[in-house]
Amino acid sequence: TTRHATPSIPSRSLQTQQPANILEEARAKLHVSSVPESLPCREQEFQDIYSFVESKIIDSTGGCMYISGVPGTGKTATVHEVIRCLQHAANMDEIPPFHFIEINGMKMTDPHQAYVQILQKLTGQKATADHAAALLEKRFSNLAHRKETTVLLVDELDLLWTRKQNVLYNLFEWPTRRHTRLVVLTIANTMDLPERIMINRVASRLGLTRMSFQPYTFRQLLQIIMSRLNKMRAFEEDALQLVSRKVAALSGDARRCLDICRRATEICEQSASDPNSTVLVGMSHMMEALNEMFSSPYVTAIKCASTQEQFFLRAVIAEFRRLGVEEATFQQVFVQHQALCRVEGLQSISVSEGLAVCQRLGACRLLLLETSCLGVLQRVRLNVSQDDILYALKAN
Amino acid sequence: MTALLKHPGYNEERLQRVAEQLPCREVQVGMLLSLMGQPQQYSYPSVFIYGHRASGKSHVMHVLMKELELPHATVSCVECVSVVLLFEQVLLSFFGCDAASLLPRSPSLSDFVRIYRQQCSQSPAKQTRYIVMEKAELLRDTDASLLPALLRLQELVEDNVTVILLSEIIWDKFRPNTGCFEPLLLHFPDYSKGELQQILSQNRHSSYSAEFYSTYINILLGVFYSVCRDLRELRHLAALNFSKFCEPLAEGKVKETDTHKLWKHIEPHLKKAMQTVYLREVSSLQWEQMQQMEEKEAGALRGLSAHTHVELPYYSKFLLIAAYLASYNPARTDKRFFLKHHGKIRKTNFLKKNEKTSNHLLGPKPFPLDRLLAIFYSVVDSRVAPTASIFSQISSLVTLQLLAQVSHDDQLDAPKYKCAVSLEFICAISRTVNFDIVKYLYDFL
Numbered sequence: 001t002t003r004h005a006t007p008s009i010p011s012r013s014l015q016t017q018q019p020a021n022i023l024e025e026a027r028a029k030l031h032v033s034s035v036p037e038s039l040p041c042r043e044q045e046f047q048d049i050y051s052f053v054e055s056k057i058i059d060s061t062g063g064c065m066y067i068s069g070v071p072g073t074g075k076t077a078t079v080h081e082v083i084r085c086l087q088h089a090a091n092m093d094e095i096p097p098f099h100f101i102e103i104n105g106m107k108m109t110d111p112h113q114a115y116v117q118i119l120q121k122l123t124g125q126k127a128t129a130d131h132a133a134a135l136l137e138k139r140f141s142n143l144a145h146r147k148e149t150t151v152l153l154v155d156e157l158d159l160l161w162t163r164k165q166n167v168l169y170n171l172f173e174w175p176t177r178r179h180t181r182l183v184v185l186t187i188a189n190t191m192d193l194p195e196r197i198m199i200n201r202v203a204s205r206l207g208l209t210r211m212s213f214q215p216y217t218f219r220q221l222l223q224i225i226m227s228r229l230n231k232m233r234a235f236e237e238d239a240l241q242l243v244s245r246k247v248a249a250l251s252g253d254a255r256r257c258l259d260i261c262r263r264a265t266e267i268c269e270q271s272a273s274d275p276n277s278t279v280l281v282g283m284s285h286m287m288e289a290l291n292e293m294f295s296s297p298y299v300t301a302i303k304c305a306s307t308q309e310q311f312f313l314r315a316v317i318a319e320f321r322r323l324g325v326e327e328a329t330f331q332q333v334f335v336q337h338q339a340l341c342r343v344e345g346l347q348s349i350s351v352s353e354g355l356a357v358c359q360r361l362g363a364c365r366l367l368l369l370e371t372s373c374l375g376v377l378q379r380v381r382l383n384v385s386q387d388d389i390l391y392a393l394k395a396n
Numbered sequence: 397m398t399a400l401l402k403h404p405g406y407n408e409e410r411l412q413r414v415a416e417q418l419p420c421r422e423v424q425v426g427m428l429l430s431l432m433g434q435p436q437q438y439s440y441p442s443v444f445i446y447g448h449r450a451s452g453k454s455h456v457m458h459v460l461m462k463e464l465e466l467p468h469a470t471v472s473c474v475e476c477v478s479v480v481l482l483f484e485q486v487l488l489s490f491f492g493c494d495a496a497s498l499l500p501r502s503p504s505l506s507d508f509v510r511i512y513r514q515q516c517s518q519s520p521a522k523q524t525r526y527i528v529m530e531k532a533e534l535l536r537d538t539d540a541s542l543l544p545a546l547l548r549l550q551e552l553v554e555d556n557v558t559v560i561l562l563s564e565i566i567w568d569k570f571r572p573n574t575g576c577f578e579p580l581l582l583h584f585p586d587y588s589k590g591e592l593q594q595i596l597s598q599n600r601h602s603s604y605s606a607e608f609y610s611t612y613i614n615i616l617l618g619v620f621y622s623v624c625r626d627l628r629e630l631r632h633l634a635a636l637n638f639s640k641f642c643e644p645l646a647e648g649k650v651k652e653t654d655t656h657k658l659w660k661h662i663e664p665h666l667k668k669a670m671q672t673v674y675l676r677e678v679s680s681l682q683w684e685q686m687q688q689m690e691e692k693e694a695g696a697l698r699g700l701s702a703h704t705h706v707e708l709p710y711y712s713k714f715l716l717i718a719a720y721l722a723s724y725n726p727a728r729t730d731k732r733f734f735l736k737h738h739g740k741i742r743k744t745n746f747l748k749k750n751e752k753t754s755n756h757l758l759g760p761k762p763f764p765l766d767r768l769l770a771i772f773y774s775v776v777d778s779r780v781a782p783t784a785s786i787f788s789q790i791s792s793l794v795t796l797q798l799l800a801q802v803s804h805d806d807q808l809d810a811p812k813y814k815c816a817v818s819l820e821f822i823c824a825i826s827r828t829v830n831f832d833i834v835k836y837l838y839d840f841l
Contacts, residue, residue, distance in 0.1 A: 355568040363575025372571045373536065 023265045023281075026234035030225070030258050030265075035077050040227045041220040042078050048211060049082045053183055057086070057098050057149045062175030062182040064206050066157075068191045069213030072253030075187050078213075079153055086151075098149040105159030111167045114160055118152065133170070140174045140182065149181045157188040158197065165202050172205035215252025218244040224254055225261060234265065239286040246290055256293070264289040298384045301364055302392035308349060312357050313366070313389050315340050316380060330358055331376040351376065405434030406464055414463045419598070420591040421452055424584055428460065431580065432558075435466070435523035439558040440580050441550040444532075444570075446563050447584030450627040453562045456584075457528050468526040473534040479542060483508040486527055491515040505545050512553045521556040532561035536570060544576040551577075589621055596627075596634055604642070608652045612641050615659055619666045633669065636680060640665055705824065706798075711780065712789045713825050716815070717833060718772040719799055720822045723760035723815035725838045727767065733836050734774040754839045756819065762802045762812045765790075775831065 019025035028034065039046065049065070056063050069075050083100050090097045101121040103114055115132035119125055127135060154160070160167045175182045190196070191212050194203040216224070221244035229235070247257040267288050268281040302313065315337035319328045334354050341348040358380065362369035370378040382389070403411060418425055432439050445453050461468040469489035476482040483503055487495040495515045500507055527549070529535065535543045545552060546559050567581055587595065593613055600609035616634055624630060641662045644650045650657045708716065725733065773780060780786065793799040794813070803812040826833040834840050
């Protein structure tokens with residue numbers, strides 16, 4: 001029997017359809033995977049990284065750089081663009097040629113796989129992790145003259161952390177050797193990662209060449225969308241203002257911003273009566289998309305819960321108020337539940353049904369429960385704030 | 397019973413045979429049969445059957461599967477120490493040993509599902525297949541994804557398969573924290589006294605009449621029903637004591653109909669059996685041998701629990717006594733018991749509010765090694781050097797489970813112990829070394 005152990009995306013048999021109307025075209029342009037030629041609002045960062053790598057290549061030395069920033073601030077895209085420009089320059093014989101390899105911590109099953117992947121991308125050789133480490137060690141310590149510089153991009157650096165930190169150590173140790181001609185660019189999310197998780201000898205080798213990508217402001221987000229749309233009239237001006245202000249206030253994540261815009265075009269398309277008419281995406285569509293993305297599913301879940309489940313949540317809050325602690329056992333809550341049922345004139349339920357109600361709420365993570373083996377003695381805590389529950393219960 | 401016999405899709409003769417083998421379970425069997433539907437119909441994905449021990453859960457499933465010749469796999473979760481065995485048994489009984497050999501060495505759930513589907517596409521189910529899991533409460537201790545997967549196995553393998561879980565524990569204590577597909581719950585209630593009588597009277601002795609045996613069962617239930625409703629245990633007791641019941645008949649002293657005399661004869665005997673046989677103090681074989689021997693009175697033999705006499709070295713005995721005193725006396729009374737010039741202190745001075753209850757009811761308390769040795773030196777009359785042998789005796793008392801170490805195992809400097817022997821045992825030991833332990837116990841002051 002054949003086993004397809006490696007999961008993969010099924011291959012496309014049909015050609016992708018060309019965008020038919022203006023909204024579909026806008027959607028294609030706003031897709032996260034269609035990275036534009038030049039990144040707007042990242043000119044300064046681009047310049048810094050470019051000059052760093054270029055100087056290392058021209059001087060034929062090695063070095064490390066640490067790039068940090070919250071998700072969706074364009075770190076990886078900027079580095080890729082830098083490499084693209086450098087390769088273009090190398091092709092034009094403006095700078096010496098160099099070799100670029102990229103590894104991603106997320107794509108590895110084990111931190112030590114980094115050695116295997118680096119070796120494979122450098123030489124095409126396949127080896128076990130230990131053997132690959134030895135081979136790389138030999139390659140980088142060899143004083144023989146290397147012809148070209150290697151630029152190594154390490155994405156998701158924090159996942160390469162091991163207890164002895166030998167992978168990180170080696171990654172930062174190799175560029176410091178003489179004649180290695182290795183430039184390591186590392187990307188991670190937190191700014192203080194070297195200080196938090198790395199031991200001193202690793203952090204010191206990483207050096208102080210750091211760069212942090214600030215989250216986009218609303219003006220920058222607006223500019224990104226505008227540059228992507230490239231003067232295409234699909235959105236109302238106010239709608240774009242709204243989405244960029246909302247996203248900038250929350251996270252400054254460009255990907256999130258693009259997703260919301262694409263969702264808004266879909267909503268606009270559905271609401272339009274005639275599919276061929278040219279309708280602009282307005283404020284109402286954008287509001288709807290924003291609500292879909294940002295509203296808490298907990299409140300909706302509580303609103304849609306059954307009567308007994310809502311009563312149970314109410315009993316939990318009542319019991320917490322009585323105890324003054326944010327934790328109670330199931331039997332304490334159940335006594336409250338029965339009293340509540342009696343007050344509301346409902347038939348009180350059995351303990352088994354009560355446990356079923358409680359465990360259903362626990363399964364959708366409205367409550368935090370202990371293991372069900374404990375029966376009526378399991379402790380109940382809330383996973384949502386009491387205000388959210390009261391708001392949701394009051395609404396209906 | 398007529399309702400049971402009219403299930404479409406099943407042979408009527410077989411249903412008749414099922415009904416004969418399953419007395420007093422008509423309602424449950426009828427319910428199960430209607431859940432199962434006709435053989436080729438899809439049944440509910442999972443059924444959870446619960447009831448007390450010996451309420452006929454496994455028996456009902458076994459008879460139904462056997463007599464109606466349904467394709468089934470019966471798996472005991474006690475035997476399946478790893479999931480491999482479970483998967484193997486299921487595949488083996490559905491598709492033969494070729495399928496079971498396809499499993500890799502340490503198969504995951506997805507391996508099982510993959511092989512099941514592959515086999516199933518070669519030999520699709522003509523009837524509903526049943527997987528009966530006995531002692532299903534052990535499934536909770538295995539991989540957390542196993543129970544939810546079994547509950548919706550029908551959906552996963554896309555085959556006409558039903559998983560039946562048997563357990564003594566209610567479903568509420570099974571439900572995984574992440575939620576799962578809810579099975580149908582079916583309760584098997586306890587047998588009533590009348591039903592027990594009916595079932596027990598069925599396997600009567602061939603040389604005696606049915607009424608005679610049913611009288612015997614009636615007397616037996618009269619004695620034992622208040623303490624035991626377990627059918628298996630009662631059946632065992634009935635078989636064990638029947639020969640004694642028939643004795644006067646064999647000697648020709650009474651007739652079969654003379655119920656009162658028979659009762660007079662057997663009743664004290666059964667009362668005695670309750671003390672000895674039910675707890676398996678005297679093994680069943682010994683009990684039967686005793687009944688043969690006329691002169692030896694039942695219960696004269698010393699049971700298992702009477703053998704509490706243990707031979708210990710001299711200092712070990714004192715160590716054990718010291719441990720007992722340390723466990724059951726409060727530490728602040730040590731001065732009064734073991735120091736020579738302590739002055740007169742009455743018990744009322746010691747009494748605190750929370751010490752109204754006896755220490756013997758609360759169980760032994762932990763004590764440090766220093767206290768044990770201090771009491772030990774004071775109760776032993778001669779001078780004892782703290783040699784290695786004393787300390788090794790302490791640790792061997794721990795391995796004999798007469799003491800229990802409560803602190804962490806690797807602690808060398810201040811280990812804590814508890815005394816794990818009963819009062820009778822320690823009294824017997826202190827008698828052998830002429831030490832009056834009751835005088836030193838705070839509870840008996």
